[in-house]
Amino acid sequence: MKIYNTNQIKNIAIIGNSGSGKTSLAEAILFNSGVIDRLGDVNDKNTVSDYRDIEHENGISVTTTVLHSEWNKNKINIIDAPGADDFVGNINTAIQVSDLSLLLINAQNGVEVGTEIQLRNLEKYNKPFIVVINQLDNDKANFASSIEALKNSVGGNLILAQYPVETGENFNGIIDIITMKMIKFTDKGGKPEIVDIPDNEKDRAEELKNELIEKAAEGDDGLMELFFENETLTEDEMRKGITEGLIQRGMFPVFCISAKKNYGVTRLLDFISNVVPTPDQVPNLPTIDGSDVKIDPNGPASIFVFKTSVEEHVGEINYFKVMSGTISEGMDLINMNKQAKERLSQLFVVAGKNRTKVEKLVAGDFGATVKLKSTKTNHTLNASGTNWVFKDIEIPEPKYRTAIKPINEGDDEKLGEALDRIHQEDLSITVEYSKELKQIIVSGQGEYHLNIMKWYLDNLFKIDTEFLPPKIPYRETITKVAQADYRHKKQSGGAGQFGEVHMIIEPYVEGKADPSMFKIDGKEYKLSIRDKQEYDLDWGGKLIYYNCIVGGSIDARFLPAILKGIMEKMEEGPLTGSYARDIRVFIYDGKMHPVDSNEISFKLAGRNAFSMAFKNAGPKILEPIYDVEVFVPSDRMGDVMSDLQGRRAVVQGMSSEKGFEKISAKVPLAELGKYSTVLSSITGGKAMYSMKFAEYGQVPGDLQAELLKAYEKEQEEN
Ligand SMILES: Nc1nc2c(ncn2[C@@H]2O[C@H](COP(=O)(O)OP(=O)(O)OP(=O)(O)O)[C@@H](O)[C@H]2O)c(=O)[nH]1
Numbered sequence: 001m002k003i004y005n006t007n008q009i010k011n012i013a014i015i016g017n018s019g020s021g022k023t024s025l026a027e028a029i030l031f032n033s034g035v036i037d038r039l040g041d042v043n044d045k046n047t048v049s050d051y052r053d054i055e056h057e058n059g060i061s062v063t064t065t066v067l068h069s070e071w072n073k074n075k076i077n078i079i080d081a082p083g084a085d086d087f088v089g090n091i092n093t094a095i096q097v098s099d100l101s102l103l104l105i106n107a108q109n110g111v112e113v114g115t116e117i118q119l120r121n122l123e124k125y126n127k128p129f130i131v132v133i134n135q136l137d138n139d140k141a142n143f144a145s146s147i148e149a150l151k152n153s154v155g156g157n158l159i160l161a162q163y164p165v166e167t168g169e170n171f172n173g174i175i176d177i178i179t180m181k182m183i184k185f186t187d188k189g190g191k192p193e194i195v196d197i198p199d200n201e202k203d204r205a206e207e208l209k210n211e212l213i214e215k216a217a218e219g220d221d222g223l224m225e226l227f228f229e230n231e232t233l234t235e236d237e238m239r240k241g242i243t244e245g246l247i248q249r250g251m252f253p254v255f256c257i258s259a260k261k262n263y264g265v266t267r268l269l270d271f272i273s274n275v276v277p278t279p280d281q282v283p284n285l286p287t288i289d290g291s292d293v294k295i296d297p298n299g300p301a302s303i304f305v306f307k308t309s310v311e312e313h314v315g316e317i318n319y320f321k322v323m324s325g326t327i328s329e330g331m332d333l334i335n336m337n338k339q340a341k342e343r344l345s346q347l348f349v350v351a352g353k354n355r356t357k358v359e360k361l362v363a364g365d366f367g368a369t370v371k372l373k374s375t376k377t378n379h380t381l382n383a384s385g386t387n388w389v390f391k392d393i394e395i396p397e398p399k400y401r402t403a404i405k406p407i408n409e410g411d412d413e414k415l416g417e418a419l420d421r422i423h424q425e426d427l428s429i430t431v432e433y434s435k436e437l438k439q440i441i442v443s444g445q446g447e448y449h450l451n452i453m454k455w456y457l458d459n460l461f462k463i464d465t466e467f468l469p470p471k472i473p474y475r476e477t478i479t480k481v482a483q484a485d486y487r488h489k490k491q492s493g494g495a496g497q498f499g500e501v502h503m504i505i506e507p508y509v510e511g512k513a514d515p516s517m518f519k520i521d522g523k524e525y526k527l528s529i530r531d532k533q534e535y536d537l538d539w540g541g542k543l544i545y546y547n548c549i550v551g552g553s554i555d556a557r558f559l560p561a562i563l564k565g566i567m568e569k570m571e572e573g574p575l576t577g578s579y580a581r582d583i584r585v586f587i588y589d590g591k592m593h594p595v596d597s598n599e600i601s602f603k604l605a606g607r608n609a610f611s612m613a614f615k616n617a618g619p620k621i622l623e624p625i626y627d628v629e630v631f632v633p634s635d636r637m638g639d640v641m642s643d644l645q646g647r648r649a650v651v652q653g654m655s656s657e658k659g660f661e662k663i664s665a666k667v668p669l670a671e672l673g674k675y676s677t678v679l680s681s682i683t684g685g686k687a688m689y690s691m692k693f694a695e696y697g698q699v700p701g702d703l704q705a706e707l708l709k710a711y712e713k714e715q716e717e718n
Pocket residue numbers: 016017018019020021022023024025042043059060061062081082083084134135136137138257258259260261
């Protein structure tokens with residue numbers, strides 16, 4: 001296998017709405033560059049990229065596939081990303097790790113919801129992209145309306161580098177504005193003919209050429225001067241300007257193809273190899289300490305692992321990008337995240353499941369290795385003496401959760417291991433063993449995402465499981481001040497037990513001053529605070545514990561035992577057994593017995609006094625509330641709003657953004673159960689949303705009554 005220099009490498013992600021033709025384009029690229037000698041078809045389940053059983057069964061890509069090919073002496077590394085929003089974790093990885101994305105548009109549909117999401121991510125990560133209009137051979141292809149919609153989303157930096165003479169059945173000619181030639185196709189796979197632009201297209205082509213040249217000049221002062229002097233640019237100057245324009249995101253050129261017919265793909269490859277920036281021309285991935293790592297083949301060796309997967313017959317494979325230096329087979333590196341030594345015993349370049357051994361890889365290149373001991377996605381491996389650690393690839397917050405349980409109880413451990421592996425391969429699936437809910441909660445991007453996960457459990461790990469409705473992590477708190485005394489006394493047989501505790505509890509509010517007295521039911525309680533301890537509870541919120549004992553009515557040595565009793569009750573709240581939070585407790589009096597008082601007695605007295613006071617303190621159940629943002633095309637706004645109202649949503653704001661309405665709302669988690677599925681069905685898959693934990697809020701009275709009743713019933717049954 002040839003060794004490529006940094007300036008011969010192009011790292012491309014293929015992204016776009018689901019079904020836009022990404023995998024078909026990847027296949028056509030491999031075919032044209034001679035990696036394969038037969039053009040596969042996703043419908044025949046024989047493409048290099050969609051090689052997994054699960055992809056054949058579902059007819060879609062479910063994860064990223066790394067591929068490489070050579071064109072004009074350049075190595076083109078490709079990440080074929082999935083399209084469905086459920087896999088946005090993988091899509092984001094592809095965008096962040098590559099140097100430029102091809103944003104595929106299905107010419108029948110123009111800008112779709114996935115296009116919008118991915119445009120947002122490209123902007124967020126400040127990444128360059130080229131727009132590739134695909135499926136122009138389709139009868140319903142509409143180039144003009146696709147461009148119009150794109151202009152709406154992307155703005156004036158969208159610039160035509162090509163346009164089709166006709167679309168649909170007669171799509172067989174592309175006018176190329178950079179070369180000012182027409183590319184003509186005769187039949188599938190045949191080499192295109194390069195001919196002069198027909199007379200009736202010349203005016204339009206000239207006009208577009210001027211726009212392109214002007215845009216190309218914008219990115220570089222020197223070019224701008226030349227442009228003013230000569231009123232044009234040479235082809236080389238224009239190329240330089242476009243490269244600069246791409247890097248600065250000052251220009252998003254549009255190309256035209258039919259991936260299925262393999263039309264326009266070789267011209268796109270020419271452009272990629274001639275004009276697209278090399279890895280050293282764009283910003284490298286960020287490091288934790290902010291140090292700027294140069295993509296330099298002569299620098300110290302450093303690689304960043306962006307994907308870990310388990311493949312049949314090989315085991316675990318780590319896919320990486322060389323961030324600095326040159327790495328070679330047999331090299332020893334240090335895993336900076338685990339502080340462990342690793343040996344790169346074998347290096348590969350990959351095309352789907354096919355691996356080719358390679359001796360060396362230089363900065364900027366993609367490769368893969370096997371048999372690492374402790375390395376996983378997001379780890380940095382360096383030659384000794386370098387402290388760089390690259391930041392984790394950002395992945396979105398989960399927005400769909402379910403509980404899962406093995407059908408056979410004996411499979412508990414096996415399921416745990418399988419879920420861990422699934423998480424390692426797709427970090428956007430998270431697994432939580434909730435002691436509180438007594439459930440295993442798996443979270444991901446949508447119902448489909450988790451169904452795909454279950455497919456792995458069924459087919460790969462052979463573990464029968466079932467999904468159950470996930471419980472809601474409710475909390476309990478109080479709304480007013482209350483007082484209680486409790487005497488624990490036991491004198492039957494052996495040693496006796498005695499402890500008496502008097503306490504006042506009140507809601508904790510941040511910043512509230514310490515009180516000196518309370519008035520409860522007409523009675524005054526004067527307090528002198530001797531000590532105060534503040535506890536941040538593991539489950540969120542606070543407990544403030546005040547010692548206000550005067551005259552030694554309880555020994556200070558019993559205070560920890562009382563606290564222990566209170567904590568026990570807070571862990572299993574008096575109302576529904578949920579965690580309690582945000583309470584101030586004042587121990588102001590009590591009694592001891594010279595012989596029978598001990599820690600157990602005070603623990604029980606504290607626990608019961610707390611429980612009694614709690615019930616008189618206007619107790620409330622709290623539920624998790626999420627900040628939800630929904631993006632919806634204007635014509636579906638009404639349906640989405642009325643659905644949200646049925647979910648107890650409190651709308652915080654609305655705004656219009658690039659043809660979409662953005663609704664911000666606070667919605668209880670309990671009402672978001674199948675939201676991703678419902679939203680998709682009421683908007684025909686045209687809306688998108690994100691959610692993030694915001695705060696705990698009181699549940700409405702009727703729901704509180706229901707929850708209390710359910711808990712009571714559960715207690716009786718137990
Ligand atoms: N007519 C026509 N169909 C195409 C073209 N490109 C792709 N298709 C079809 O579109 C469908 C989806 O193609 P894929 O290549 O799997 O699309 P994708 O973007 O990789 O899909 P996901 O990865 O699942 O999001 C398949 O039926 C393809 O045959 C094209 O240029 N013309």
